[in-house]
Amino acid sequence: MASFNTIAGCVLASALFAMVVGKVSNAVVHPHKLDKPALAVTDEAPAATGAAPAAIEIPPIGPKLAGANVEAGKALFQKQCFSCHTVDKGGANKVGPNLWGVVNRAKASHAGFSYSSVMTAKGGAWNYEDIDHLIFKPTAYMRGTKMAFAGLPKEQDRADVIAYLRTMADTPAPLP
Numbered sequence: 001m002a003s004f005n006t007i008a009g010c011v012l013a014s015a016l017f018a019m020v021v022g023k024v025s026n027a028v029v030h031p032h033k034l035d036k037p038a039l040a041v042t043d044e045a046p047a048a049t050g051a052a053p054a055a056i057e058i059p060p061i062g063p064k065l066a067g068a069n070v071e072a073g074k075a076l077f078q079k080q081c082f083s084c085h086t087v088d089k090g091g092a093n094k095v096g097p098n099l100w101g102v103v104n105r106a107k108a109s110h111a112g113f114s115y116s117s118v119m120t121a122k123g124g125a126w127n128y129e130d131i132d133h134l135i136f137k138p139t140a141y142m143r144g145t146k147m148a149f150a151g152l153p154k155e156q157d158r159a160d161v162i163a164y165l166r167t168m169a170d171t172p173a174p175l176p
């Protein structure tokens, strides 16, 4: 007959064995909770993609100037611009500044004209491309400009007007 000690020893041994097995299996299995579900299901709208469109996207006007029609540009100027701008040498400022020699003239630099702060802040000179952007849509080129003009959407019209403006100078700027 097994002694009390033997039985107690067996119980102790199996208890120890169970503890050891438990520890080992824990160490091997590594139960581990996921912080997030592996497959996230959300009802959020996908983030908007693509940058905001640039204010003005038009092809360069430079290559169109050599073939532009200066006479048509003069007629267009008289119809579309003359109500606000003179363009003769020494001409008066009207609603807008005189435009004699405006190609390559520093922006917002005509004596005696009170420009808007956005025009003054623009900086640089009026190269062909900047004039093109301005007259395509003044408010898009310069938000807050005083030039209350809807714009010339047709590329040919803008090329003709710019080619005409170019001739209205002591020394017309070279064509690009």
Ligand code: HEC
Pocket (backbone or CB within 6 Å): 077, 080, 081, 082, 083, 084, 085, 095, 096, 097, 099, 102, 106, 107, 108, 109, 110, 114, 115, 116, 117, 118, 119, 120, 126, 131, 134, 135, 144, 145, 146, 147, 148, 149, 152, 161
């Ligand atoms: C309703 C009046 C108005 C019309 C029409 C108009 N402009 Fe202007 N323009 C202005 C005003 C005002 C300014 C000054 C804008 C400012 O200070 O924000 C200006 C500025 C300019 C400038 C910059 C001049 C400088 O000294 O920096 C150019 C170039 C110009 N206009 C060209 C044109 C052309 C070309 C047309 C015709 C296609 C035209 N504008 C039609 C009112 C007008």
